[in-house]
Amino acid sequence: MTLSILIWLPLVFALLSAIWGNRAAARLALLGTLATLAIAISFVVRFHTGGGMQFVTDRSWISALGISYSLGLDGLNLVLVLLTTVLFAGATLMANLRSDWERPSQLYMWLLAGETAVLGAFCAQDLILFVAFFDLMLIPFYFLTGIWGAGERPERVRATTKLVIYTLVGSLLMLAAAVATGVLTAQQHNSDLTFSLAALASAPLSRGSQEWIFLCFAAAFLVKMPAFPLHGWLPDGYRTMPLPALSAFSGVVSKVAAYGFLRIVLPVFPDASVHFQELLLLIAVASILYGSAMAFSTTNARLVVGFSSVAQMGFITLGIFALNQDGVQGALLQMVNHGLVTLPLFFVVGLLAARAGGSEDLRDMGGIAFRAPVLASLFLIVGLATLAMPGSANFVGEFLILLGVFKAKVVFAFVAAVGVAMASVYVLRFFIRAMHNRVAPSVASREVGFGDLAVLAPMVLAILALALYPQFGLKRSEPAAKASVAAVSTQSAQVADATAGGRP
């Protein structure tokens, strides 16, 4: 079984549910995502740890331009692919619980098309193919937000247009940069034009070209994450996006950006990565502080989760640009952790809103735990994982990230450590405001239903399982993480030598 099946299966189901019509669409889509999940699990089972790139598909796509249809799994993307299929299955189930969607067949079509694009971006081993899938990811979410989003129509259209323009601005710069990478590599090394990532990594560009290309890629990825100064689309986008789409978007689409740094930027532009390390660390720390501060000052429940993602993505960026193995492994683990907590958190936001008279404002909530102990305890588990309680996998992830940064740039580690404390502030504030306190007038507390449990329980189980056994991700990603930073670490060692040697 090849990776192509994994990638295109959701699209096949997307088209089927579009053709089948509104009645069967929901079940068909659920079947599709579950089948994809099963295939992803089979890949994880068959994956040979330490075996390098596996399940490789490599065909020439556009030979004239050296673009190939090349897919593969290694330690970097294996767990992320699994996470994607898990979250999309969860998101589809979430969508299934609501039966009053307008034109459901199209809703599921776009959702599943989104899964294909995300899986494609994770599996692509060709630069242009990656860019194509990366850009393509946006279109389904554009329609999902614009057609099924919350709020008034003009507002929705404005939010979704903003989302697309912000992110495509980055992506198009990346497109130019990606083409330039291939062409300039071929020119500088006098070789055939190719966009294969492995080939590009083995023949690095001159430092001058690397730097401007790095900035284009970084812009694309930082917007998508989003990181602090480039997060302008987030408040509107998160407020309007329908919850199933939002949990998939926040859970995995932002991870594609972080993954892009690991897969492309560090191996292909090692000089520039070292050169801009402090800039990126600065952005990461700023995202942590800004995201946390916004998360404990906003009263919109969705935005609490949204801004907490900014902070978490800041941690992930921090780990990546520690440029050592600890940081990268911590970042990878944290990507999975964050994905696993995001979906239940957004789902809980939906449940809370349903109990607080439809309002997602924290001021309208309170005392929801009163008659819903199961909901409260599940929410608490997810919340504690989010704030990286010792014992959770998030703790391991953040610890590794801080360890990596501590080794690389001590100052940033100290500032970032403040973010860990701030996380507990916003999570606990969210929990207390919603679940405890006096029962708000519009609140009608009730327990979770079976359907809701079907979404929440597996996710909570996954969080607990990963907390008990974080090695699941760490072990598989170790060789790949080492390979990802290999070029960078030799580069930074040289820089360190040069500065040390230059001193009198």
Place this chain on the structure above:
Amino acid sequence: MNALVTAAAHAKAPHIDYAGLSPFIALTAGAILTLLIGLARGRWVRHATPLLAIVTLGAAIGLGIWQFGEATSLVSGALLADDLTWTLLFAFAGAGIGATLLAWRSHAAQEASPGEFFSLLLFSVLGMAILVAATNLVTLFLGFELLSIPLYVLCATELRRERSLESGLKYLIVGSVGSATLVYGLALIYGATGSTDYAGIDKAIASGAGVGGDVLLLSGVGLTLVGLAFKASVAPFHQWTPDVYEGAPTPVTAFMAVATKAAALGVLLRLFDSALIGSQHDWAPMLAALAAITIVVGNVGALGQTSLKRMLAYSGVAQAGYLLAGVIVGSQLGAKATVFYLVVYLAMNLAAFAVVVARERANPADGDDLAGFAGLGRTQPSLAWPLTIAMLALAGIPATAGFIGKVFLIDALVDGDYAWLAIVLVIGSMISLGYYLRVVATMWMREAPTATTTGVPVIAGGSQEADAAARPQPEVLLVAWLAAAATIVLGIVPQPLFDLAADAGRALTGIF
């Protein structure tokens, strides 16, 4: 008298390769035949003439395929029938077939009498073919006029609509200025190089006798460029475009938007990348500046438009800037990228214009008003999908041919050391999202207006006539869906078009 006859009998006529000339002959014959049949009376003429036009264009394509792969010089070096000519001929004929289908039941064709309408269309295609095949400045001008004059008339074929007449008149005046500039420029090039033949011009420049940097030559090149820029609607010579596109009957607009642009870019490719390639370092910066201005002006201009036709006009201006990129770099890669993007551009625009035609038939008053497209995704998905695909492709979204085309162009630009223009192109694409996505958002994310499209109150049960008017005609749908499907298919399997573009590029032997 007798002496004249004997002299004529002894004069040796130039050798004429009828096989190579056959597509041109087919177009001429078809155009004349269509005109003659149009004189007949009876309702069948309405259907016979467009059918004949399509058969003619199909025959031209068929003969072009037959002659493909042979580079023959025709009529003593006036024309060159090589793969570039044929590839572009396929594009012109494809656009012609699309426009014919769109015009089949249009007011314009009926009012102007179908024979004349379709005959003029065929003559225009013939002019385009001659223009891009020309290897002589005189033939170039001949083709240029043969392409333009029928179009002036076609723009004004909706005789009872003032805007259509205005559009024709405007195009005539601006077009004449363009022609005058062009012919002046051609004369100066002749003056500088002493030859009207492309090969001769190339030789004169390459001889190194100081011709290359000569002021006379450069002003000639500049004026020629301006003349062609008017036709290709390259900024700052684009001001006529939105008015003319909006006023002209939509099938004619569609034809102008795709075929005329392809012809103008084709001749730029042939003239600059073969005859004038020797002075590339002189004209390339000039052209690059024009391309950058065009990209910015076109995209910014399109942002505020409420009429879809005007928006497409500005978008066409911007796309002309992208297309110029391939000419500037003067390389095989650039030529291939331009030809590739021209074909893709044709498919994307035909899909969009076909939808506009369908909307205008349903709502003659302001069918191209963007507000009228609200809720189209729900009311008429068969129209909304092709337009969505066209808009996304024009914006360069992956999985459409527009993406591959842009990758190709950026590739050529970076390869030719014009990375800054690649960045301008990308920035232009970003701006373009602002208006392309507005169309998509209007169709899928806005509520359809509650009033009926015709403005006539609905009577219980409705009337069948009104329903029939609102439903798009099958041939219009066919064009929309075929073009949209081509856009997607070429975005996933671009190799065949690449091969065609590579053949076309190889025809330009002076560049590498």
